[in-house]
Amino acid sequence: MSEPRLYPGTGRDERTTFAPYSAFDIPADLRELHGRYDVEATARRVRNFRYAEEWMMMIMGGWVATIPELPVKTGLGKIIWECAQAANVLGERLPELRCGRKAVTASESSNEGFAGVIREIAAPDRPDQTIEKIAGVFDVLKPHLIEAYERHSRETDQIADAPTIELLDDIVRRTRGHVTWGKDVLDRICDTEGLRERRRQRGDALREMLTACGGVTGEL
Amino acid sequence: MKSFIEPNELARDSRFIRQDNVAATILSTLPDDVDAVVEALERLDPMIEKGVRGTEAEPLYEEYGPGFALVTLNEPLDPTSPSAGTRLALRMHGIFVGELQALEGAGRSLWDFPDAPWEFKMNMARQCWDETRHVQIYEKLLEHVGGYAGMFPESTFLFECACSDDPALRVAGVNRGLEGLACDVFRDMIRYAEAIGDETMRQAVDYVLADELTHVRFGSDWVKEFTKGDPERYEKAQEFRRKVDKQFSFGGARSEREDAAIPIAWEDRREAGFTEQELDELREITADGPSRDTMREAARQLRERHHARRAASAERASA
Ligand SMILES: [Fe+2]
Ligand SMILES: [Fe+2]
Numbered sequence: 001m002s003e004p005r006l007y008p009g010t011g012r013d014e015r016t017t018f019a020p021y022s023a024f025d026i027p028a029d030l031r032e033l034h035g036r037y038d039v040e041a042t043a044r045r046v047r048n049f050r051y052a053e054e055w056m057m058m059i060m061g062g063w064v065a066t067i068p069e070l071p072v073k074t075g076l077g078k079i080i081w082e083c084a085q086a087a088n089v090l091g092e093r094l095p096e097l098r099c100g101r102k103a104v105t106a107s108e109s110s111n112e113g114f115a116g117v118i119r120e121i122a123a124p125d126r127p128d129q130t131i132e133k134i135a136g137v138f139d140v141l142k143p144h145l146i147e148a149y150e151r152h153s154r155e156t157d158q159i160a161d162a163p164t165i166e167l168l169d170d171i172v173r174r175t176r177g178h179v180t181w182g183k184d185v186l187d188r189i190c191d192t193e194g195l196r197e198r199r200r201q202r203g204d205a206l207r208e209m210l211t212a213c214g215g216v217t218g219e220l
Numbered sequence: 221m222k223s224f225i226e227p228n229e230l231a232r233d234s235r236f237i238r239q240d241n242v243a244a245t246i247l248s249t250l251p252d253d254v255d256a257v258v259e260a261l262e263r264l265d266p267m268i269e270k271g272v273r274g275t276e277a278e279p280l281y282e283e284y285g286p287g288f289a290l291v292t293l294n295e296p297l298d299p300t301s302p303s304a305g306t307r308l309a310l311r312m313h314g315i316f317v318g319e320l321q322a323l324e325g326a327g328r329s330l331w332d333f334p335d336a337p338w339e340f341k342m343n344m345a346r347q348c349w350d351e352t353r354h355v356q357i358y359e360k361l362l363e364h365v366g367g368y369a370g371m372f373p374e375s376t377f378l379f380e381c382a383c384s385d386d387p388a389l390r391v392a393g394v395n396r397g398l399e400g401l402a403c404d405v406f407r408d409m410i411r412y413a414e415a416i417g418d419e420t421m422r423q424a425v426d427y428v429l430a431d432e433l434t435h436v437r438f439g440s441d442w443v444k445e446f447t448k449g450d451p452e453r454y455e456k457a458q459e460f461r462r463k464v465d466k467q468f469s470f471g472g473a474r475s476e477r478e479d480a481a482i483p484i485a486w487e488d489r490r491e492a493g494f495t496e497q498e499l500d501e502l503r504e505i506t507a508d509g510p511s512r513d514t515m516r517e518a519a520r521q522l523r524e525r526h527h528a529r530r531a532a533s534a535e536r537a538s539a
Binding site: 054060125 | 348
């Protein structure tokens with residue numbers, strides 16, 4: 001008969017010889033339990049985030065054909081894919097938050113006002129509206145989402161909700177790249193005061209709508 | 221933003237020149253008859269002339285008349301022929317704008333079908349990125365062979381033929397019909413690159429071809445999924461794909477025929493999920509249309525008539 005397998009350092013008395021303060025605790029875990037959102041609230045917020053990412057992907061998909069500037073068309077291609085991936089990982093988090101297996105494709109607007117913001121962002125479809133299109137997503141919505149994602153990561157339970165924090169970290173990193181790209185495009189396209197004014201007006205109008213509805217989670 | 225745009229709404233910058241799609245439509249339905257081919261192209265002459273004005277195709281038009289497309293489409297790419305450079309650029313440019321339209325088509329599928337399953341949206345989003353790279357790759361390859369964007373007129377025939385309002389038909393037309401054609405063309409380009417020893421071209425197109433196989437697979441999967449339990453819709457999707465296959469065989473220019481300018485990439489198509497039955501159908505669909513001899517004779521007559529017209533108008537002008 002073979003000897004029973006014991007964990008390293010375990011004696012027959014079932015106690016190891018290791019001190020309780022192990023390598024796992026260096027550096028000491030300073031995170032505290034408890035955050036602002038419970039499982040249900042986080043699940044709702046993840047559905048809100050997914051709603052924004054999914055619609056951005058679809059809207060930009062529609063725009064590719066009606067934007068005349070070739071580098072803008074091709075720049076959007078990769079961003080569409082990254083929004084799709086963001087929506088996908090957010091969806092995959094939902095069953096882990098007790099929403100049922102089918103919840104992987106659940107998206108939810110926080111309120112009618114935010115759905116209206118998305119409709120307004122999607123509205124321009126003429127080829128002479130690249131400024132309005134790009135400003136809506138890259139000057140307004142994406143910076144707002146970065147703020148919302150970072151706020152969630154800061155305020156949620158740092159240990160219990162770490163999987164959400166991890167995936168948001170990744171999305172924020174990519175979204176920052178998108179915002180930089182959008183800014184470069186707009187800086188280049190808006191080369192007269194009149195065009196810069198169009199960009200400002202579009203941004204101001206959408207930001208006002210966002211504030212009025214409380215943003216992506218409805219609780220700005 | 222509205223759903224379901226028309227091909228003439230595809231936005232382009234000022235470098236691009238749009239060509240009327242009628243010419244491409246006629247080319248795809250020509251019979252194996254010299255007189256009929258000559259007559260059809262003579263009728264299109266004013267439109268073809270207008271389309272090439274100010275582009276790099278103008279000298280080709282001046283040389284061959286309205287039949288220049290017959291010469292460029294129906295003869296295999298031959299590195300030793302004197303017009304090899306122009307013809308290679310013409311093909312590169314055609315692929316480049318084709319990739320652009322493929323990007324636009326995949327993007328529109330995201331907007332036009334908001335209720336489609338999530339996995340479908342993921343596939344289309346991925347395809348957007350892939351087609352984006354293809355546009356970038358072919359823009360560079362075009363420069364690599366001495367060309368530039370907008371040097372030839374662009375036909376939106378591809379977008380027009382394949383973008384159905386029914387998602388099952390759209391994936392059948394775009395992802396199986398057109399992406400299948402892309403497999404044939406890219407395999408041919410790889411052979412050409414090998415023949416001229418151009419490793420840059422060979423390797424880039426090799427990667428693009430790998431992506432296109434994935435896109436055909438998306439199509440094969442989604443036609444099945446969208447038509448599950450609906451044999452009538454499945455048959456409609458298959459019929460639509462056959463129609464696209466026919467339209468894009470340019471009268472046998474892409475076929476199994478020995479005189480084909482673009483041979484069919486059987487092995488790549490098998491790997492991409494085409495069944496033997498579908499491949500047999502493709503063999504049949506692409507078999508008819510004008511032979512290369514018919515096209516050559518028609519091109520010769522068209523060229524003769526074109527030069528006669530030019531000579532006559534020069535005489536009138538001097539008188
Ligand atoms: Fe492609
Ligand atoms: Fe493709």
